[in-house]
Amino acid sequence: MDKTEQEFVALIKEYERVIYKVCYLYATPNAPLNDLYQEVVLNLWKAFPKFRRECKLSTWIYRISLNTCISFMRKEKNIPEIVSLTPAEADRSEEWDETQAMLRQLYRMINRLGQLEKSIILLYLEEKSYEEISEITGLTVTNVATKLNRIKEKLRKMKKEE
Incomplete structure (x- = not known):
């Protein structure tokens, strides 16, 4: 694992709770929590090399997480809602x-x-x-x-x- 990968893994471990909180708020039956989380981590990974540290790391993570979840929700509007047959939570x-x-x-x-x-x-x-x-x-x-x-x-x- 190179230095960039090690930094990124450490970053994800440190901010995992924050990412999950954002994803939890936007999770739906068609956009499960783990799918949103994976999408956010993927987008963070893609953007990580371009992060110029002009803002706080937490600000950058929130911004990517929120934008990813909102984009995911926009795509989801065209998908019919899945209705569970088991008793609701x-x-x-x-x-x-x-x-x-x-x-x-x-x-x-x-x-x-x-x-x-x-x-x-x-x-x-x-x-x-x-x-x-x-x-x-x-x-x-x-x-x-x-x-x-x-x-x-x-x-x-x-x-x-x-």
Whole structure:
């Protein structure tokens, strides 16, 4: 394994949790988590030699991960949805503890948001600063703050409706 490969493998190991979180948010029956993860890693590998370190490594990884998942979702819109014949996972949620149920509810509500809104709230939940979110999404810091307030309000309304 050459030096570039070793660096890349170390990078993937270090940011594996981050990549999985982004993929989890965009995973669907037609775009399983592992497929999205593989696609992100492949795109990171393709882009790795061109990474000029002009931004933070985490910013670069988030940007590639989000763009990959969003592109995957655009392609998926033309694929019919697969319906499982087994009981839905939501039916089994009674067995889960309260925290898990709340997290599933949060992610279900987040999945109802638009692509950009999903990206912003995901980065916010990852405790990224407004500046980092701005850098990753290409929005101004003020726009990030405005959009984040609107997203939180949308999520509050969704919670009341459920």
